[in-house]
Amino acid sequence: MSIASQDAGIRTGRVARTFIYLVLLLFALFYLLPLYVMLVNSVKPLSEITGGGMMSLPQVWTLEPWAKAWSTAQIGVEPTGLRPYFWNSISMVVPAVAISTILGALNGYVLTKWRFRGDTILFGLMLFACFIPFQIVLIPMAAVLGTLGLSGTTAGLVLVHLVYGIGFSTLYFRNYYAVFPTELVRAAQIDGAGFFRIFWRILLPSSGPISVVCVIWQFTNIWNDFLFGASFASGDGAPMTVALNNLVQSSTGVKEYNVHFAGAILAALPTLLVYIVAGRYFVRGLMAGSVKG
Amino acid sequence: MATGAEVDLRTRLQNWLPKLVLSPSLAMIFVFVYGFILFTVYVSFTDSRILPFVDKNGQTTYELIGFSNYEKLFSLSHWDISVMNMAIYAGLYIVICTFIGLLLAILLDQKIRGEGFIRPIFLYPMALSFIVTGTAWKWMLDPAIGFENIVQGWGWTTFTFDWIKNRDFAIYTVILAAVWQSSGFTMAMFLAGLRGIDTEILKAAQMDGASNWNLYRRIIIPQLRPAFLSAFVILAHLAIKTFDLVIAMTGGGPGRATELPATFMYSYTFSRNQMGIGAASAVIMLMTIAAIMIPYLYSELRERKS
Structure with missing residues (x-):
């Protein structure tokens, strides 16, 4: 030393x-x-x-x-294993993450480079939405999904996660774009570039890192969600976490602990892999979500 | 002239475009967050039991009953237990996570060889679902196959560790799993704080012969105030939202020993057909979190402005 x-x-x-x-x-x-x-x-x-x-x-x-947890274990009433639920989760996560990230980027862009009166208050309202206990929206959401015919469907869960993911994705991009030189935007404006052109040509090319942070955060959060999955899609449309819980809590027959553990790893694998590959970005996302200053 | 009007239209469009782009998100937030909050508040003043609110003949299935649900809620021993459990759970969870987080951050800040290897190990639980965490701890703590059984297998046949099945201690097993999950994250918050401290002051204090202990107690830890505040706010709001972990580990039992407000709300709304009371409990949860988050967010947003 x-x-x-x-x-x-x-x-x-x-x-x-x-x-x-x-x-x-x-x-x-x-x-x-x-x-x-x-x-x-x-x-x-x-x-x-x-x-x-x-x-x-x-x-x-x-x-x-592993084989049993994946393809033959009893989940609910059907011996399907976790496989169909794994795909449920994938088809729920991909669109929800993609759309909430794109909207977050656009929102962050507007809130920092096209400021207007009251934008901080609007952002504050979006930010608070990140932290509400979701119990407060369960009842009306169940009613709305029921009315739209979306209860129990993956589309319904995509909508739910999209709505409640926007706050965080906006937070990430807003804080990232806040330190992006506004002069570049003004200069491009003087050259006649429009709203989308500036976003596409000037901000987006340097948004790589924050996009990774945002995608990882949303992916982890949505994949790991249990409350919405259990409330709105507990049957065939259930996501992986709900299916795993059904597997572990099933009271019929012998408790197959080894199958439960294999199932738990299967449910953890996607987020764990993301963490191993891009842990740095995951931690950045965690920190940005807590220490906003 | 025509081109002039066209340009005018374009600039007007350009002026409106940012707000137009923001509006779908805002609309969603206003409807699905704030609209829904108002809706739940409304439901909490009705005698609704189950969905839907309107039956086939177009008749509403509920009546307004004022504050009765809140009165009933506060008289329920089930809710009392949930709140008491939350007090124990949140208190210990926040204190232990803060202590472990600060300790690990300080230790990791001593120019540790292999820090880049150790840190991810402390943090990976944060990437896991609470259901996964709950499953692992549920079976590790299970007397039949977990620690009790293992230690007995080593020859200590009278060893008992049945907390997860014991009404008086089950809540502490949930705290254990929750601390396991989020103490590494608390460590990361404190570590970021430590790395931001000005080393000049430290050097000066060291020159004056301050001991390490005093250095931390008098200079470093007081400077970590923002990190303490963030950690408290984040942990408190995570604690109040805790739901999955209890469902996975104990299902609220044994008896009601590990019921929390979130599990209370869920069972009253979806399995006991007492939606009005469920809504009232959700409103109480929201108010608790708002009391913590709003001042915090307000001060954060104000600081950024100045």
Whole structure:
């Protein structure tokens, strides 16, 4: 360790450093424990789990629980496995994320580069919408979806997630565009470029990072949603989280813990993969959603 | 002349275009958020039991009954338990997450080798669904196959750890899983705060011979006030919204030992056919969150302006 780097921060002794590493290691184990448990128990026969071997590595390795969770496990009344619900979630997430991100980008653009009287208040109203407890909209939403004939459908859930995702996507793009030089926009305006041309040619090309942040945030949130899924689409149109819960809570027959763990990993896999590939952007999104300053 | 009018129309259109682009989103927010809030408030003043509000003959299925639902709500022991549980849950959740988050952030800020490796491990739970988290912890804490069974297998045959099945302790198992999920996120908030602290002041204090302990207590932690505030607001609002985790882990049980306002609202609205009371409980939840969020958002937006 160089003198310069020690100078810049807190100095700690050798014993203290060992202690620090030990504490960090213990916490790392704490955070990894459930993932470890899910992984090892998803590849062992049920008898090993019920026989007291939850923490051990499998004696017999098997992919049976995964196959069962994916394609034959009993979800509700049908032995379909989680597969159809996985696709439900995909077909719900993709349009909801795409549309809410595009709208968020346009809103952020208007709110920062085409300001008008009262825009901060309108933004505040959109922002507060991010934080409401969604219980407050469940009853009217159920009524509206029922009237539109959308209850229990993926289209209905797309609408719901789109509406309640706009607040966050607008927040991201607004804060990002707020520090984008307005002079460039004015200069383009003087050159005769219109509203969409400026957006398309000047702002959008530099919106890569924030788009990734926004897409990841929306994807994670919408994929992980349970409340809306359980309230508006608990049958065949259910998303993955609702199906997983049905699988785990089913009271009939033997509790197949290994299948539950495999199902849990299947439900976690998409967001986990996104986190592994683009964790940096995910954390940025989390922070932007909490520390707005 | 014609071209002049055309140009005029174009500039007028250009002036209206931004607002036009914003309007669909605003319309959605106004209808689906604020309109719906008013609607739920209205429902909370009616004796509605189930949807729809209008029957086949066009007759309304409800009557206005004033504040009766709120009176009933506050007299229900079920709601009392939910609120008490929320107080325990939110209190401990916020305090423990803040403590662990701050501790880990401080430790990680000591020029740790492999920080880039450790940090993602602390944070990945945030990417998981509460249903996944709940499933994992539910079975890990289950006496039949989880920790109790494992420790007994090691030879300590009288070891018991049945909190998740115990009315007096079940709520703490939910807190454990919730802390597991969000303490890493709290760490990230504090770490961002720590990285933003001016090192010049630290150097000066070090020159004066301040101990590390005093350095943190007197100089660094007081400077983290914004991070504490953000952490509190975010954790408090996450706590009040907690729903999935309870459903996945305990379903509100054993008995009503882990009922929270969110699970109360859900069961009164959708399974007990007491929609008016469900609506009233949702209104109380909204007011609680609004009391925390509105001052926070207001001050954030004001700061940005100045």
